[in-house]
Amino acid sequence: NADVILCTCVGAGDPRLSRFKFRTVLIDEATQATEPECMIPLVLGCKQAVLVGDHQQLGPVIMNKKAARAGLCQSLFERLVILGIRPIRLQVQYRMHPCLSEFPSNMFYEGSLQNGVTTQERLRKHVDFPWPSPETPMFFHSNFGQEEISSSGTSYLNRVEASNCEKVVTKFLKAGIYPAQIGIITPYEGQRSFIVSYMQLNGALRKDLYKEIEVASVDAFQGREKDYIILSCVRSNVHQGIGFLNDPRRLNVALTRARYGVVILGNPKVLSQHPLWYHLLEHYKDKKCLVDGALNNLKVSVIEYSRPRRAYRKDDKFRQGLAHQIDAREAFAKPPLASENRRGTRSYNPDFMRTHDPVGYIPSDMSSIPQSSQFSIPLLPTPNGPFTQDLSQSSVTSRKNSKQHQNSTYNGYSNSVSSQGPLTQNAFNSQGSMSLALSQSDRLRMMENSNSSLGHGSLMSQDSSIGYLDDYKSQGEDTILSQDFEIRSQSGYQSQSFTQY
Structure with missing residues (x-):
């Protein structure tokens, strides 16, 4: 029920x-x-x-x-x-401190995010933590320890960052933060397992406190939140490779999990080689939150890092969707019209014939084609049938005029379709005047009905059956029946009725 x-x-x-x-x-x-x-x-x-x-x-x-x-x-x-379906965006966020939402809003959401919480609501004055700026509970701590390949051989770890993670966690715990309110995010499984074991062996406080702290990957934290997040970037090498840290979606998830504060541990010289991380470092530098030194004596970092060779560009496939998005209040006040959703992208043209559209009959005259549509029909491969000469002549004599070339090619093709098959002029006259050339399946169906009206015992003549097979053979690359099947079928057509086939 x-x-x-x-x-x-x-x-x-x-x-x-x-x-x-x-x-x-x-x-x-x-x-x-x-x-x-x-x-x-x-x-x-x-x-x-x-x-x-x-x-x-x-x-x-x-x-x-x-x-x-x-x-x-x-x-x-x-x-x-x-595809252009207009998404409805919820633009007010109620999770993060306003200073934490600034960078994600500008880099991932075109600056459209609005804060539903104030700075005072996301400020814990009783927490004694050495933020570089009390009004800005975030900082990027420069770490220069080298990365290592983990024991599994498929992941990475960074011992210096793991040690600093333990120090930051201990500082949070001493400041009165509950272990369940702290989360450690790292993109590599090797670093995750190493941090867990390191805190158990080298933690300055009781081991049970560190057991309650969740250490997980970026993927595991999506859709969740913690009061304080520590992000360990791990990658630090002379080749300046950062692996899948260059995925902007992964960085977006990592930066938007915290409610009250974020601590990032990484090597700015390596991370700055990626355009997105370079902008993040510049943002923290402008806020005077790019620091180094001991945790009890953090100082604004004066390290110099190079600008990346290429600029950051958002994936083009999302630009179209972002251009169509609407605010939630706009959607509820005035829903988008059904015709707008049906048309999809703004460049949709109802006269444009796509290759996957169903095509029925082929017009036998150019007058049946809408004048507003401009079709570009490519030259077909030259077939070896009885209509080869007409098609080749129309494609040779119309080179000087593109419009005349298009019309002649189309007429030649439609005439070739109407000339295929065993149907004679009498068969067409029996059906009346037809302005459309029938498709192959329709002509087969008409012949089946014609033979059925004569009785199931009536047989096709030898000339008709052989001529019908010759038409199949004349189609060149588009042959429907295989050569072996044609040879076997010549005698079959002479002894069987078309209805039975």
Whole structure:
């Protein structure tokens, strides 16, 4: 008797739910689900679907690289944004301190985020922590320890950053912060396991306090929050490679998990080689939050780092979706018109014939084509049939005039279609005047009906069957029947009725 059923996308395929019809389906964190996963609840009689998520954050986790390159890593939410469906953005954030939301808002959301909380509401005066600026609870601490390959051989760790993580955590605990309010984020599993073991062995306080502190990857923290976040970047090498730290969505998730304060540990000389991290360092430098030295004596860093060779550019496939987005208040005040959603992108042209559109009959005259449409029909391969001469002559004599060349090519092609098959002029006259050239399947259907009217025992003549097979052979690369099948079928056509075939 429940009105609402909560389950995962895969759980919606449970046989116990197969007899139910869900008219409205709401998918939370839709950007983390693959398209096949989203289709499971949508096929249960859905009339209205609401997808909630953020395509600027991490998408589905696809372990197979070939499947990811083939497009499985794209969520249904992301596809709809790219296609021009106007998303409704909730622009007011109630989680972060205003200074923490400034950089993500400017870099990932075009400066559109508004703060639903004030600075005073996100300031803990009783917490004795050495922030460089009391009004700005964040800092980037310069670490220059070298990265190492973990024992698994597939990940990285940084011992210096792990040691500094323990010191920052201990400082938070001494300031009165509960362990459950602290989170440590690192992009590498090797660093995550090393930090956990390091705090247990070298922690200055009781071991049970460090056990309650959550240390996890960026992916595990998506959709969650902590009062204080410590981000360990790990990467520090002479080659200045940062691995998948260059993913802007990963950085966006890491920077938007904290409510009261953020501490970043990393090597600015290495991270600055990526344009996005360079802008982050510049932001912290302008706020006087780029520091180094001992935790009890932090000083503004005077380190110099180079500008990256290329500028930061947001992925072009999202620019179109961002141009169509609307504010939530605008959406509820005046919903977008259905015609606007149906047209998709602004460059949609209803006269444009795409290759995947269904094509029915081919007009036999150019007058049936809308004058507003400009079709560009390529030259077809020269066939070896009885209509080769007409097509080749039309393509040679019309080189001087592009419009005449287009018309002659189209007429030659339509005439070639109407000339194929065993239908004679009498067959066309029996059907009346036809302004459209029939497709091959239609002509086969007409012949079947014609033979059926003569009786099931009537046979095709030998000349008709051989001529019909010759028409198939004259199609060149578009041959439908294989050569072996044609040879075997010559005798079959002479002994069987067309209806039986």
